[in-house]
Ligand code: SAH
Ligand code: DHB
């Protein structure tokens with residue numbers, strides 16, 4: 001039986017309530033968050049930044065990936081208020097550092113304050129500008145290869161961000177891309193949505209790219225229904 005529009009809306013609302021409650025339960029039972037992380041969200045909100053940072057369990061997932069790959073160099077594309085940045089920078093091995101790219105001057109400013117407050121100001125460089133302008137400079141400066149790269153900026157540019165990420169990788173580098181399921185919209189081959197197009201192009205690139213091994217994980221939680229692409233660079 002196909003639910004009508006009102007039923008669908010109700011089902012979606014019930015699901016979202018459950019997903020949100022479970023995310024809160026997970027954060028609570030595992031003691032995932034703390035003052036510096038909460039401060040970063042509060043300050044971001046107070047400064048009028050959109051509430052689109054990764055969720056608490058997702059932040060911990062990025063932190064775990066950083067630990068699992070013993071990351072000494074981390075690159076992030078799309079800083080916002082530095083919430084995901086804090087999670088990843090905390091995984092840095094001793095002596096490691098992180099670069100995060102942000103086009104919006106206000107976002108960058110809020111992020112720097114949040115990183116300082118988290119005691120990470122000296123290990124994380126927030127670079128201001130369009131990522132596609134900054135990435136060639138990072139390559140020219142030989143800042144890579146990075147051990148972990150998180151792509152979370154404007155979605156239409158995901159294919160180009162992935163190309164640059166590969167160029168800044170070594171065998172073993174882990175690349176994560178956020179917002180790749182988009183409430184299921186990703187399966188619409190006829191979509192005119194430039195974000196969906198960006199994600200679908202990434203998937204074609206991954207399928208054709210012999211130097212990577214990849215999967216897509218669907219996620220639900222406070223941020224609704226979405227997903228992460230996880231890539232390992234193999235050669
Ligand atoms: N990673 C953050 C959320 C990032 S939201 C977190 O989970 O906490 C996406 C960010 O990408 C926004 O701050 C936006 O200003 C930035 N952005 C958008 N287009 C960009 C571009 N072309 N270059 C760099 N940053 C960009
Ligand atoms: C948006 C961006 C994100 O990175 C995200 O995780 C959720 C929403 C957005 O631009 O709306």
Ligand code: MG
Pocket residue numbers: 052053054152178179
């Ligand atoms: Mg995101």
